[in-house]
Each structure stands twice: as structure tokens, then as C-alpha cells.
Amino acid sequence: MVTTTATSNNSAEPFRSVTAEEIAHYKSHGWVRLKRFLPQATVDVLLSYAKERMGEDGATSANPGKFSFFNSLAVQQPHHPLFGPIIRHFGKSAVALRDLKVSPGIRYFKDSFGVKLPSNRADGHGRSDWHQDFAAQVSDRSGGMVFWSALIDMTPDKGTMAFLDGSHRHGVMGDYRTYGEGNLLDAYPGLIEECPSSGYLTLSAGDVTVHSDMCVHSAGKNVSDGPRWTYLVQLNPADARWTGAPSVSFDTSSLTLLNTLDEERFPTVG
Numbered sequence: 001m002v003t004t005t006a007t008s009n010n011s012a013e014p015f016r017s018v019t020a021e022e023i024a025h026y027k028s029h030g031w032v033r034l035k036r037f038l039p040q041a042t043v044d045v046l047l048s049y050a051k052e053r054m055g056e057d058g059a060t061s062a063n064p065g066k067f068s069f070f071n072s073l074a075v076q077q078p079h080h081p082l083f084g085p086i087i088r089h090f091g092k093s094a095v096a097l098r099d100l101k102v103s104p105g106i107r108y109f110k111d112s113f114g115v116k117l118p119s120n121r122a123d124g125h126g127r128s129d130w131h132q133d134f135a136a137q138v139s140d141r142s143g144g145m146v147f148w149s150a151l152i153d154m155t156p157d158k159g160t161m162a163f164l165d166g167s168h169r170h171g172v173m174g175d176y177r178t179y180g181e182g183n184l185l186d187a188y189p190g191l192i193e194e195c196p197s198s199g200y201l202t203l204s205a206g207d208v209t210v211h212s213d214m215c216v217h218s219a220g221k222n223v224s225d226g227p228r229w230t231y232l233v234q235l236n237p238a239d240a241r242w243t244g245a246p247s248v249s250f251d252t253s254s255l256t257l258l259n260t261l262d263e264e265r266f267p268t269v270g
């Protein structure tokens with residue numbers, strides 16, 4: 001039986017709530033796949049917004065050379081009429097997934113489009129290697145998560161995500177920049193026996209995966225002949241405080257050491 005839990009689904013917004021089964025999966029595995037979580041009409045608008053700015057093939061990067069694993073176009077307009085409702089929908093869902101008994105709510109951190117180009121292009125991308133997100137978050141507490149939305153149908157050859165089941169219970173395993181040419185599994189080779197891989201997923205447009213900032217994950221190389229289009233929203237607990245470390249992914253100039261984040265730049269969304 002599929003039961004839906006209330007995440008204050010507003011009938012004016014075309015979004016479904018997370019189900020009890022999805023919440024249970026997230027808690028036990030550290031990640032979950034939310035099938036058809038974004039309606040096709042929303043996916044269509046997101047994709048055309050991204051293509052207008054990144055080109056039909058997604059080859060124009062707003063941050064050239066910044067990441068080797070995909071072209072990234074930061075959006076950062078949490079009150080925009082297109083992005084705002086999606087971000088708040090994810091925020092409410094994040095609170096339902098995490099459980100309010102242990103979380104004071106959720107704050108928006110960052111959203112962006114991510115385009116992984118076919119690896120056989122001169123400007124193509126490699127694998128997004130095994131890592132946890134937490135150590136690079138510059139937050140003094142975990143509980144954050146990424147909502148990763150497929151904007152096209154994708155089989156594993158497009159470079160989809162895979163997760164290590166239950167790895168979110170194994171503590172913080174380092175910043176991804178500390179593994180040199182290797183990855184988290186070179187540093188923790190026994191982990192894969194404890195936490196089997198989900199395998200690279202097959203997703204439909206509108207499917208959203210959510211992973212905890214403690215869940216180990218990777219994305220394969222895109223060995224298909226077209227771009228992999230995704231929209232990513234990163235959320236952190238509302239009570240998160242800045243550790244004082246520099247961030248690779250966002251501007252920390254408005255933050256002060258060990259203080260909570262400003263509501264203007266990092267609004268509470270759940």
C-alpha cells in the first residue's frame with residue numbers, strides 16, 4: 001500500500017508528497033529515489049531555462065574548468081517564480097525525510113544545473129568519483145541533503161548516480177580533495193562489503209534522487225552520445241553554523257565564524 005504523508009502539499013502547487021515507504025528507505029539506506037517527483041511540465045520549463053543559458057548540448061559552462069565532473073550553472077534565486085516553489089517543495093520533503101524530532105528545519109544552500117558531457121568529447125567529463133558531501137559543506141553539523149533531479153530519461157550510460165546503502169551510518173570519511181587520484185573507496189576499501197552499491201540507476205525525467213550528506217555516492221562517466229541534464233538543490237539543517245573553512249561551492253563572505261547563516265542568502269525552506 002502506498003500511503004502519502006502530509007508535507008503540507010498545497011493544492012495550488014502540482015507536487016506530490018513523499019510517501020511513508022520513501023521516508024523509510026531514506027532513513028535506512030541514506031538515499032532514496034522519488035519517482036516522478038517533478039511533473040513533466042516543470043521538467044520542461046527547467047530544461048528550456050538551462051538550454052537557453054548553456055546551449056542545446058549543455059557545453060557552455062558558467063564556471064569553465066571549475067569541476068571535472070560536470071558543467072555547472074549556478075541559479076541561486078530561491079524566490080524566483082520557477083525555482084522558489086520547487087525549492088520549497090524540496091525543503092518540506094527534506095523535513096519529512098529527516099524527521100523533525102531531530103531537526104529544527106531546513107535551509108536552502110545552493111541550486112544549480114549540472115550537465116555531464118559525453119566522455120568522448122574533447123570537453124567531456126569523467127566519473128564523479130565516490131565521495132561524501134559533508135566534509136566539503138563547511139557546516140558544523142550534518143543532516144543536509146542534495147535533491148538531484150533528472151531532466152531527461154537516463155540509463156546508466158548517461159552517467160547516473162549510485163549510492164552505497166547504509167554508508168551514512170559510518171561517520172565522516174574525509175573531504176573528496178584528500179584522495180589524490182583515488183576516491184573514498186581507496187581510503188576505506190572495506191566499506192563496499194558493509195554497504196553494497198545500489199548500482200547506477202535508470203531514471204525517468206522528473207525522478208529525483210535524494211542523498212544524505214553522509215551517504216557515499218558517485219556518478220558514472222557519460223558514455224552515451226548526448227548530454228546528461230540535471231538540476232541539483234543542496235539543503236542544510238536550519239541550525240547549521242559556519243565552521244570558518246573556505247567553500248569550493250559558494251561564497252562565504254556573508255558568514256561569521258560559528259554563527260547561523262543569514263536568512264536573506266540562505267532562507268529557511270522547510
Ligand SMILES: O=C(O)CCC(=O)C(=O)O
Nearest residue numbers: 069114128133146148219
Ligand atoms: O551529478 C554528479 O555527477 C555528482 C553529483 C554529486 O556528487 C552530488 O549531487 O552530491
Ligand SMILES: [Fe+2]
Nearest residue numbers: 131132133217
Ligand atoms: Fe556529491
